[in-house]
Amino acid sequence: MIQNKPNQKTEKKDPAWRSRGALEGPMRVANRMHLRATGLNDEAIAKPFVGVVHTHSEVSPCAMSLAPQAAAAKIGVEVAGATAREFSTISISDIWTLVHEHGPQYSLISRELIADSVELVLQGQRYDAAVTLGACDKTVPGMLMAMTRVNIPGVYVHGGAALRGWNNGELIDFYRVFGDMDRALSGQISESELEELNKDAMVTVGTCPGLNTASTGASCAEIMGFTALGTTSIPAVFSQRLSLARKAGEHAVELLAAGGPLPRDWVTRESLENAVTVVAATRGSSNMLLHLPAIANEAGVKFELKDMAKILKRTPRITSLIPNGPHALIDLHRIGGLPVIFKSLLDGGLLHSHTPTNDGRSLGEALADVALPDGTIVRSCEDPMQPDSGIAVLQGNLAPDGCIVKTADISQRTFEGPARVFEGDAEARKGIADGKFSAGDVIIVRGEGPRGSPGMREMLDVPIPIRQRGMGKEVALVTDGRWPAGTGGLCVAHVSPEAHGGGPIALVHNGDIVRIDAEKGTIDFQVSEKEIARRRAVLKPSIYWSGGVGEKYARSVGPTHLGAPTHSYR
Numbered sequence: 001m002i003q004n005k006p007n008q009k010t011e012k013k014d015p016a017w018r019s020r021g022a023l024e025g026p027m028r029v030a031n032r033m034h035l036r037a038t039g040l041n042d043e044a045i046a047k048p049f050v051g052v053v054h055t056h057s058e059v060s061p062c063a064m065s066l067a068p069q070a071a072a073a074k075i076g077v078e079v080a081g082a083t084a085r086e087f088s089t090i091s092i093s094d095i096w097t098l099v100h101e102h103g104p105q106y107s108l109i110s111r112e113l114i115a116d117s118v119e120l121v122l123q124g125q126r127y128d129a130a131v132t133l134g135a136c137d138k139t140v141p142g143m144l145m146a147m148t149r150v151n152i153p154g155v156y157v158h159g160g161a162a163l164r165g166w167n168n169g170e171l172i173d174f175y176r177v178f179g180d181m182d183r184a185l186s187g188q189i190s191e192s193e194l195e196e197l198n199k200d201a202m203v204t205v206g207t208c209p210g211l212n213t214a215s216t217g218a219s220c221a222e223i224m225g226f227t228a229l230g231t232t233s234i235p236a237v238f239s240q241r242l243s244l245a246r247k248a249g250e251h252a253v254e255l256l257a258a259g260g261p262l263p264r265d266w267v268t269r270e271s272l273e274n275a276v277t278v279v280a281a282t283r284g285s286s287n288m289l290l291h292l293p294a295i296a297n298e299a300g301v302k303f304e305l306k307d308m309a310k311i312l313k314r315t316p317r318i319t320s321l322i323p324n325g326p327h328a329l330i331d332l333h334r335i336g337g338l339p340v341i342f343k344s345l346l347d348g349g350l351l352h353s354h355t356p357t358n359d360g361r362s363l364g365e366a367l368a369d370v371a372l373p374d375g376t377i378v379r380s381c382e383d384p385m386q387p388d389s390g391i392a393v394l395q396g397n398l399a400p401d402g403c404i405v406k407t408a409d410i411s412q413r414t415f416e417g418p419a420r421v422f423e424g425d426a427e428a429r430k431g432i433a434d435g436k437f438s439a440g441d442v443i444i445v446r447g448e449g450p451r452g453s454p455g456m457r458e459m460l461d462v463p464i465p466i467r468q469r470g471m472g473k474e475v476a477l478v479t480d481g482r483w484p485a486g487t488g489g490l491c492v493a494h495v496s497p498e499a500h501g502g503g504p505i506a507l508v509h510n511g512d513i514v515r516i517d518a519e520k521g522t523i524d525f526q527v528s529e530k531e532i533a534r535r536r537a538v539l540k541p542s543i544y545w546s547g548g549v550g551e552k553y554a555r556s557v558g559p560t561h562l563g564a565p566t567h568s569y570r
Contacts, residue, residue: 076249210322448481449498
């Protein structure tokens with residue numbers, strides 16, 4: 001068990017600080033010159049250097065609370081006796097990327113750019129510790145990947161969620177707007193009515209108000225130790241966030257003085273299993289099932305999709321948080337935040353209690369005095385909202401390395417029908433809009449994996465015309481890419497290996513019978529091994545994306561079931 005270590009101020013030079021190698025001696029005079037040109041004096045240069053990195057920008061409301069929090073974190077670093085150095089990196093709004101043809105390809109790629117750029121600065125500048133701040137979907141795993149890769153003392157700070165809006169006497173959110181978008185498209189309401197609702201739906205900066213990808217990622221960061229317990233649920237606009245960011249800056253310096261814990265102390269098989277358990281219990285974003293193996297990769301831990309199957313099946317859903325219930329993160333905050341969920345899972349015997357938290361205490365120690373579930377927003381494991389997570393991992397000859405399916409609120413967990421194959425998102429959008437499918441079909445959209453898309457497109461426009469025809473539950477959807485939340489019906493995603501490069505999904509022909517069994521955890525197409533071998537022998541080689549960042553990404557990205565990493569396991 002890791003014990004608490006006393007807080008220490010770092011007022012004297014320590015030869016162990018790695019920044020000293022870039023600053024001391026006559027050969028480093030140019031470095032000291034540059035630092036003085038930035039406004040630092042000899043006293044500041046003599047202290048350890050802490051990088052404070054964020055993704056603040058004006059591309060989305062998610063990121064717009066980060067600069068003030070970064071400024072507060074810098075104060076904390078300085079108060080604790082170190083020198084703060086602020087820098088920023090990119091972020092992309094997944095809302096924007098979803099709505100134009102090539103946008104979805106850039107979202108997952110941005111995760112790698114964030115991780116790589118943070119690594120470049122922290123390593124290139126030889127900073128001694130770090131405070132990282134993120135908010136939107138890919139910024140969270142990108143920051144956690146960078147912290148684990150560099151493995152210097154550090155703290156992650158989540159930007160916080162937005163508050164819900166108010167319309168006609170009721171709270172409204174992101175999902176209400178999407179639901180009314182469908183109603184507008186089908187003529188049930190006018191476009192002007194939709195626009196009036198839209199104006200009221202999001203009234204502050206911050207991420208989505210429920211457990212969407214950003215907050216699900218932050219929940220994983222909190223249970224694993226990257227961030228302080230109880231901080232994820234605090235809204236972006238609460239002034240409390242500034243004091244917490246300041247404390248994070250102080251704590252990063254304390255971790256440096258104490259020698260840890262370091263990020264790779266937090267990223268273990270047990271902590272990863274804890275993170276999956278939290279995703280399952282909250283029915284959080286299934287995107288984290290892609291990101292957690294990528295974070296594991298940075299620590300040299302092989303953690304893949306199949307390792308999550310039992311956890312997802314055994315873990316009950318114990319929360320009623322948006323999008324799977326009426327309550328927002330602010331409601332969770334009012335009853336004690338994520339630790340209430342963690343405590344319920346720990347008492348239910350579903351978490352490893354010995355994993356370290358951000359302050360060095362074991363999880364069991366840190367949760368000892370946490371409040372019990374309120375019974376409405378969070379329940380005990382003995383009285384869950386649902387008996388399982390509503391997410392299942394499938395394997396079979398169509399997906400030898402696994403895929404995922406959301407089973408929540410779907411009465412029919414088995415589906416068998418003829419394949420209707422579309423080569424990519426564009427062909428699928430046109431074909432489905434033109435009605436080129438029938439009830440009972442298994443609609444397969446392939447070539448949308450990390451390498452083939454590239455970037456593992458989240459395909460918003462494919463399911464919409466299906467729902468508009470009232471056939472959401474009469475067909476199954478299968479892809480090596482991703483489906484957006486709220487797709488409806490039996491939707492299989494993350495098929496691995498992907499079509500690009502010859503995964504079995506590339507060998508499916510129109511009319512082949514595909515059987516999906518979410519209860520047994522299987523997905524197969526009923527074609528003989530001999531015929532599969534024949535098809536593989538004549539399969540045309542895949543063509544890489546040509547030009548730009550997509551080509552670079554496609555040539556380096558690994559398989560989905562390992563988190564789509566862009567470098568090998570250590």
